[in-house]
Amino acid sequence: MSRPDVVVGVSGGVDSSVAALLLVQQGLDVAGLFMQNWADDGSGHCRAEDDRRDAVAVCGRLGIPFHFRDFSAEYWQGVFEHFLAEYAAGRTPNPDVLCNREVKFKHFLDAARELGAGRIATGHYARVEQSGGRWRLLRGADRGKDQSYFLHQLGQVQLAATMFPIGHLEKSQLRRIARESGLPTHAKKDSTGICFIGERDFRQFLGQYLPAREGEIRDPHGQPIGRHPGVFYFTLGQREGLNIGGVRGRPAAPWYVVGKDVAANILYVDQGHDSPWLQSSRLRSEAMHWIAGGAPAATFTCTAQTRYRQPDEPCRVSVGDDGTVQVQFERPQRAVTPGQSLVLYDGPECLGGAVIAATDAALEQRAPWPVSLERQA
Structure with a gap:
C-alpha cells in the first residue's frame, strides 16, 4: 500500500x-x-x-x-x-x-x-x-x-x-x-454540544460520575431563595434549571447564576441578564500557551475571547514571570467563567490561550489582584 x-x-x-x-x-x-x-x-x-x-x-x-x-x-x-x-x-x-x-x-x-x-x-x-x-x-x-x-x-x-x-x-x-459533488453527507446536520453526552440530559449524565449533593440557593446578600441539586451542575450566567418560582418581595423576573461556593455548597443567583454581580473587568489565567513559542511582549494590547463566538473584546495583557497573564478589558464582561478558555488575537491571528483561573467579579473568592492591574484612570 x-x-x-x-x-x-x-x-x-x-x-x-x-x-x-x-x-x-x-x-x-x-x-x-x-x-x-x-x-x-x-x-x-x-x-x-x-x-x-x-x-x-x-x-x-x-x-x-x-x-x-x-x-x-x-x-x-x-x-x-x-x-x-x-x-x-x-x-x-x-x-x-x-x-x-x-x-x-x-x-x-x-x-x-x-x-x-x-x-x-x-x-x-x-x-x-x-x-x-x-x-x-x-x-x-x-x-x-x-x-x-x-x-x-x-x-x-x-x-x-x-x-x-x-x-x-x-x-x-x-x-x-x-x-x-454528491457526497453522502451533504445534508447531514452539524453536531452540537459535547460529543460524549449527545442528546441526553446533561445533569443526568454528570450525575453518573459526580453524586448530587443538594444545597441552598441564595441571593448575593445571603438571603435564601431556594434549593439546588448540586453546584457543579450550574455555570455562571445560566438561567435554565434553577426552578425558582415566585419569591415574596421580588419582581417576577428571571434568575441567573452569579456565583458558586463549592466548599459551602451554595449557589448564588440574581435577577437580570446583565446583573452587576456577573460583571468583571479583569481576569487572571493559568499558564499561557503561545502558538509562536513565546509572548509578543511583556505588556501589549490585543483582542480576546472568553467564550466561543464572542465578539472581539479589546484588552491589555500583562505577562507574568510564572507564565500566567493578567488581562484588563476596555469594558466590563458578562459571566467570565473560571475553567473556560481565554484566547488572544491580533487581528485574524490567534496568539494562544489559557484556562481562566479567576476574575474580579464581586463574588470571586480568589487571591488579591496585583497593583499593576488596578483599573486605569
Missing part, C-alpha cells in the same frame, strides 16, 4: 467530507482516518457507529483508503478525567480544547505518521500559514463558524504538519460543494 501524502480526520460530517474532497481535487494522495474517542456506554446516545458508516461512505465515494483508530482510552485519560475534576471543583471546563490538543493533534498525528503521511488535515474552520519563519493560526473565513478558539493550544510542530482545507470557505459554499 502506498504511503499517503496526507491523512484526513473523517468524522462522518459534511465539513471533513469536503476537506477530503478538496485535497483529492488537488491531486494529493489522500487517506481517511476515523477516530472513535468515546466508548459506547449503552445509553443509546452515542452516534459513533452511525458517523463511522458515513465516513466509510465518503471515503468510498472519493476512492480513498479508510482507516479506523480507537482513541477512547486516550480520550478518557487526557480529556474526560480532567473534565470531571474541573466540574467537581465547581469550574466549567471546555473539553473540545483538550480533545484537540490531546487526541486530534497528538494521537491522530502519530497515527498518520505511522501510516507514512507527512501531514494531517481536519474539517476545522481555521487557516494556517507560514510567515517570517514561523507558522500562524488564523481565523476561518466564515466568522460565524471560525474554530480557532478551540485550536489555541496547537504549537509550531502541529501547525507545520496540519492542513485546514475548508478554512477559506463559508458554510453555505461548503454545503453547495458537498451537494454538487
Whole structure:
C-alpha cells in the first residue's frame, strides 16, 4: 500500500467530507482516518457507529483508503478525567480544547505518521500559514463558524504538519460543494454540544460520575431563595434549571447564576441578564500557551475571547514571570467563567490561550489582584 501524502480526520460530517474532497481535487494522495474517542456506554446516545458508516461512505465515494483508530482510552485519560475534576471543583471546563490538543493533534498525528503521511488535515474552520519563519493560526473565513478558539493550544510542530482545507470557505459554499459533488453527507446536520453526552440530559449524565449533593440557593446578600441539586451542575450566567418560582418581595423576573461556593455548597443567583454581580473587568489565567513559542511582549494590547463566538473584546495583557497573564478589558464582561478558555488575537491571528483561573467579579473568592492591574484612570 502506498504511503499517503496526507491523512484526513473523517468524522462522518459534511465539513471533513469536503476537506477530503478538496485535497483529492488537488491531486494529493489522500487517506481517511476515523477516530472513535468515546466508548459506547449503552445509553443509546452515542452516534459513533452511525458517523463511522458515513465516513466509510465518503471515503468510498472519493476512492480513498479508510482507516479506523480507537482513541477512547486516550480520550478518557487526557480529556474526560480532567473534565470531571474541573466540574467537581465547581469550574466549567471546555473539553473540545483538550480533545484537540490531546487526541486530534497528538494521537491522530502519530497515527498518520505511522501510516507514512507527512501531514494531517481536519474539517476545522481555521487557516494556517507560514510567515517570517514561523507558522500562524488564523481565523476561518466564515466568522460565524471560525474554530480557532478551540485550536489555541496547537504549537509550531502541529501547525507545520496540519492542513485546514475548508478554512477559506463559508458554510453555505461548503454545503453547495458537498451537494454538487454528491457526497453522502451533504445534508447531514452539524453536531452540537459535547460529543460524549449527545442528546441526553446533561445533569443526568454528570450525575453518573459526580453524586448530587443538594444545597441552598441564595441571593448575593445571603438571603435564601431556594434549593439546588448540586453546584457543579450550574455555570455562571445560566438561567435554565434553577426552578425558582415566585419569591415574596421580588419582581417576577428571571434568575441567573452569579456565583458558586463549592466548599459551602451554595449557589448564588440574581435577577437580570446583565446583573452587576456577573460583571468583571479583569481576569487572571493559568499558564499561557503561545502558538509562536513565546509572548509578543511583556505588556501589549490585543483582542480576546472568553467564550466561543464572542465578539472581539479589546484588552491589555500583562505577562507574568510564572507564565500566567493578567488581562484588563476596555469594558466590563458578562459571566467570565473560571475553567473556560481565554484566547488572544491580533487581528485574524490567534496568539494562544489559557484556562481562566479567576476574575474580579464581586463574588470571586480568589487571591488579591496585583497593583499593576488596578483599573486605569
